[in-house]
Amino acid sequence: MLEQPFYDPERSYEENFAEGPFGDFADGVSVERTGEPEHDFLGAPLFLPFGIPAGPLINARFVAAAFAKGFDVCTYKTVRTRSYPCHPHPNVLAVHLDGDLTPELAAGSLVADDSYREPLSITNSFGVPSKDPDFWQADIARAIESAGKGQVLIGSFQGTKREGGSVEDFIEDYALAARLVAETGAPILEANLSCPNEGTAELLCFDVERVRQICERIKAEIGDRPLIIKLAHFAEEEHLVELVKTVGGVVQGLAAINTIPARIVDERGRQALPGEGRAISGVCGSSIKWAGLDMVHRLVGLREKLQLEFAVIGVGGVMSAKDYQQYGQAGADCVQSATGAMWNPYLAQEIAEYSSTEDNI
Numbered sequence: 001m002l003e004q005p006f007y008d009p010e011r012s013y014e015e016n017f018a019e020g021p022f023g024d025f026a027d028g029v030s031v032e033r034t035g036e037p038e039h040d041f042l043g044a045p046l047f048l049p050f051g052i053p054a055g056p057l058i059n060a061r062f063v064a065a066a067f068a069k070g071f072d073v074c075t076y077k078t079v080r081t082r083s084y085p086c087h088p089h090p091n092v093l094a095v096h097l098d099g100d101l102t103p104e105l106a107a108g109s110l111v112a113d114d115s116y117r118e119p120l121s122i123t124n125s126f127g128v129p130s131k132d133p134d135f136w137q138a139d140i141a142r143a144i145e146s147a148g149k150g151q152v153l154i155g156s157f158q159g160t161k162r163e164g165g166s167v168e169d170f171i172e173d174y175a176l177a178a179r180l181v182a183e184t185g186a187p188i189l190e191a192n193l194s195c196p197n198e199g200t201a202e203l204l205c206f207d208v209e210r211v212r213q214i215c216e217r218i219k220a221e222i223g224d225r226p227l228i229i230k231l232a233h234f235a236e237e238e239h240l241v242e243l244v245k246t247v248g249g250v251v252q253g254l255a256a257i258n259t260i261p262a263r264i265v266d267e268r269g270r271q272a273l274p275g276e277g278r279a280i281s282g283v284c285g286s287s288i289k290w291a292g293l294d295m296v297h298r299l300v301g302l303r304e305k306l307q308l309e310f311a312v313i314g315v316g317g318v319m320s321a322k323d324y325q326q327y328g329q330a331g332a333d334c335v336q337s338a339t340g341a342m343w344n345p346y347l348a349q350e351i352a353e354y355s356s357t358e359d360n361i
């Protein structure tokens with residue numbers, strides 16, 4: 001059953017930022033933990049290797065609410081080195097798919113509206129808005145403070161292409177963003193290399209040489225602090241092999257997947273999200289689970305084959321404890337849910353209960 005979402009798609013991003021979270025996320029009730037954390041994730045002891053990926057937790061209040069509800073691995077929404085506006089409202093719409101969002105379906109058009117029902121898939125299109133570092137550095141520090149025992153905060157960031165800027169400028173912007181996030185004390189960092197809502201045709205993560213340059217430059221900046229990179233679904237196996245061979249020994253974690261891009265239209269076939277560069281938008285939720293699971297299987301296999309040590313973070317379509325279990329069986333070291341968690345504040349508690357009765361991660 002879908003609960004009231006803690007990020008309310010009916011309200012603007014700014015209203016959510018000022019007044020959220022909503023629903024039971026705002027009830028002030030914290031889940032009680034007993035015993036000791038038994039999992040280790042990139043040096044962080046965890047009660048449950050499960051949480052919420054970059055996106056829905058838009059500020060420290062959202063993060064504190066997620067920790068209180070037992071989501072133990074919370075990622076603060078991706079930040080930039082300078083303030084950046086949000087795409088116009090709406091930023092979230094429902095898309096209706098009964099099964100998988102296959103590459104064939106994603107190549108066509110998907111109808112979107114504001115009727116949220118199960119099986120739930122949505123499109124989200126924010127354009128990675130950001131406050132200035134002066135604001136978010138202090139806010140991330142507050143978010144870190146709200147982590148309890150057995151919980152960890154991940155700081156997500158990305159570089160920005162500026163008009164007239166060179167490739168070097170772009171790489172330097174990634175490095176600066178990483179340094180500014182590291183300064184907050186975030187124990188784990190995540191570089192978003194797979195944002196589909198930037199209005200560019202090709203995702204950064206598919207450009208292996210550029211990924212190598214960015215990862216090496218970031219690591220030079222942040223030293224031993226664990227670095228995760230966030231990937232999209234790779235269609236070609238050789239392409240993924242090339243990426244893992246190139247950066248699998250540089251970074252400490254690979255998170256997959258981000259959303260699957262598709263053309264989003266209203267019931268009359270017109271562009272559903274207003275504004276330039278928004279005809280194509282990322283789809284997430286139930287219909288993309290196949291792609292997240294596929295990437296986890298392949299990354300775990302490659303890690304073993306190439307004798308590498310990175311952690312694998314499974315993301316995409318986790319709506320229930322069973323979905324979490326499937327990711328565990330595929331070999332994920334940690335699992336996160338954005339859409340599922342947004343509409344179910346009790347998802348972490350349901351998974352914790354289920355895991356205590358099943359042989360699970």
Ligand SMILES: Cc1cc2nc3c(=O)[nH]c(=O)nc-3n(C[C@H](O)[C@H](O)[C@H](O)COP(=O)(O)O)c2cc1C
Nearest residue numbers: 053054055078192257258284285316317337338339
């Ligand atoms: C509201 C919303 C905002 C998002 N914003 C970001 C973001 O800022 N950075 C990022 O790396 N991923 C972002 N994502 C993608 C999620 O982290 C995740 O990869 C994707 O939604 C797939 O997971 P899901 O099927 O559980 O939703 C966002 C997702 C949602 C639903």
